[in-house]
Amino acid sequence: HSDIALEGLRLMIEKRSRVVLPYLLPKLLVTPMTTFHANALASVCQVSGPVLHYNLDKILPVLIREMSKADVAGSVCGPDAPEGTLGAAVWAAVSAVMLNISDAGVQWLLPGLLKYVQSGTLNEQY
Numbered sequence: 310h311s312d313i314a315l316e317g318l319r320l321m322i323e324k325r326s327r328v329v330l331p332y333l334l335p336k337l338l339v340t341p342m343t344t345f346h347a348n349a350l351a352s353v354c355q356v357s358g359p360v361l362h363y364n365l366d367k368i369l370p371v372l373i374r375e376m377s378k379a380d381v382a383g384s385v386c387g388p389d390a391p392e393g394t395l396g397a398a399v400w401a402a403v404s405a406v407m408l409n410i411s412d413a414g415v416q417w418l419l420p421g422l423l424k425y426v427q428s429g430t431l432n433e434q435y
Contacts, residue, residue: 315349319356326357330364338371347375347398354405361406362414368406369421375399 322329330353337350350368354361379386379396390396410418 311345315352318349319352322353323356323358327360327363330357330360334364334367338367340371340374341378342371342375342395342399344393344395344398347395347402351398351402351405354402354409357409359411359413362410362417365406365410365414365417365421369425372399372403372406373425376403 318333322333333353337346337353339346354368357364375395376386376399379399384396385391385394386396387400390400407418
């Protein structure tokens with residue numbers, strides 16, 4: 310049933326992403342993130358179109374925090390993560406965000422990522 314619900318959600322996002330994303334993202338960007346939440350976020354990001362970058366300030370901190378937690382715990386979070394694990398799902402969500410940012414949204418993405426690179430650590434303010 311979750312596959313049917315997710316497909317319905319994807320169709321709704323495709324048509325009304327500017328209206329639906331602000332209400333949906335807080336439900337998906339939970340801590341601790343589950344595999345379901347990460348997979349749903351990846352699916353939503355794939356169809357959100359040119360408005361995804363308006364929500365990077367909400368998305369990036371959670372995904373970076375989840376990747377950081379996996380690193381500290383000794384889990385794999387990346388392309389080498391075993392399929393079906395949280396690490397693989399979080400990596401799929403990160404990839405979906407990066408691959409689906411519109412050209413205009415890149416100017417929003419880079420400063421958001423640079424905050425984390427420059428700090429060297431994940432500060433609570435992010």
